[in-house]
Amino acid sequence: MGSRKHALTPEQRQERLKAAHDRLSDAVDGLLTSDGWRAMITARSWLRRYSLNNVMMIISQRPNASDVRSFSQWKDTGRHVRRGETGIRIFAPCRYKARDDDGNTETDDTGQPRYQVRGFTLVSVFDVSQTDGDPLPADNGAVPQELHGAAPEQLRDGIAAQIRARGFTVERGDCGDAYGWVRWDTRTVRVRATVDDAQAVKTLVHELAHIACEHEQRSATTPRALCEVEAESVACVVAAVAGLDSLAYSVPYVAHWAGTAETARASAERVLRVADEVVSALESSAATQTPRAANAA
Numbered sequence: 267m268g269s270r271k272h273a274l275t276p277e278q279r280q281e282r283l284k285a286a287h288d289r290l291s292d293a294v295d296g297l298l299t300s301d302g303w304r305a306m307i308t309a310r311s312w313l314r315r316y317s318l319n320n321v322m323m324i325i326s327q328r329p330n331a332s333d334v335r336s337f338s339q340w341k342d343t344g345r346h347v348r349r350g351e352t353g354i355r356i357f358a359p360c361r362y363k364a365r366d367d368d369g370n371t372e373t374d375d376t377g378q379p380r381y382q383v384r385g386f387t388l389v390s391v392f393d394v395s396q397t398d399g400d401p402l403p404a405d406n407g408a409v410p411q412e413l414h415g416a417a418p419e420q421l422r423d424g425i426a427a428q429i430r431a432r433g434f435t436v437e438r439g440d441c442g443d444a445y446g447w448v449r450w451d452t453r454t455v456r457v458r459a460t461v462d463d464a465q466a467v468k469t470l471v472h473e474l475a476h477i478a479c480e481h482e483q484r485s486a487t488t489p490r491a492l493c494e495v496e497a498e499s500v501a502c503v504v505a506a507v508a509g510l511d512s513l514a515y516s517v518p519y520v521a522h523w524a525g526t527a528e529t530a531r532a533s534a535e536r537v538l539r540v541a542d543e544v545v546s547a548l549e550s551s552a553a554t555q556t557p558r559a560a561n562a563a
Contacts, residue, residue: 286323286355286388293322297530305329306534307502314507314542318535320356324391327354333394333402340392345399353390359383417467421508424548425470429455432477436470445469450482467508468501471544475500478540492529496537503541 296302305325306318313321313334324331334354337347364372364380372380394402426436434448438459441447446457446469455473457466475497481488 282388286357289323289326293326295527296322296326297527297534303499303530303534307499307537308506314545316356318531318538321538323356324354328393330395331393334391335394336389336391340394340397340399343400343402345394345397345402347392347397351392351396353392355388356391357386358389360385360387417463417508420552421548422463422467422470424551425467425474425544427551428544428547429470429474429477432474434477438466446473448473448476468505471501471504472497474544475540478543479536492533496533496540499533499537500541500544503537504544507541507545 293302297306306321309321309325309331313324313331316324316334324334328334331354335343337353340347360383361381362384364382366372374380429436434453434455436455436457439456441456441458444458445461445465446455448455455470455477457469457473461469476482476493479493479496479500481493481497485493
């Protein structure tokens, strides 16, 4: 076993944090390019356990990462990080137990200790390509992994149910030149009747994203182009999780609409939040379904 690493001095720690923040700033600027936005969307389809900041940190250091976890998390899967591999540096909160004025640990409603975040530090994570060991189990989650022109009823019905839960009706019919649309006045979502199921589901997610991103309320202050990019990006993330590759159709040229890194960042955070809400709802719905109910759907 090698010698223990020396602890960093406060100055060294601050220097490393500043370098990491500079890297993050460059990554945010990268959202203003089509390649940067594409990388963010593609990564988020599997990096749902990380924040937007850490997604961009990971992409900037290892663009081809496909599954990133900590050293101990890889060990739990039966895999180990190869000796000599360089970790991917991301931000982690420094959490401390909250204490009252008398110095006692505060607890939540369940009796568990409450924690406070007092700054951030850097930790290392590793991509699966940096590990050896047992094969990872196949992902048998809520959404089928392979779609070839047709979408399973469970996925289609799950998205439609989320739209209806928000007070809108869903129908198929003529949409003119569009694949689909949402009408705020009649609370209606329509998808073109002539498209195949895979396209229909992606369009349903697109229209659901318009609703979940609050584009009705934001329409007076948000350019239509930005609303379309957000909705299509959500659809792209959800489709990627489902195994449906819509990148060639979906990925926008962000520099055309964003203008500033702040706008791109705010939009990206909204896209990832809504996409996670949609996927999590699908997973929750599937987890409560019995095999018989699923077959009867």
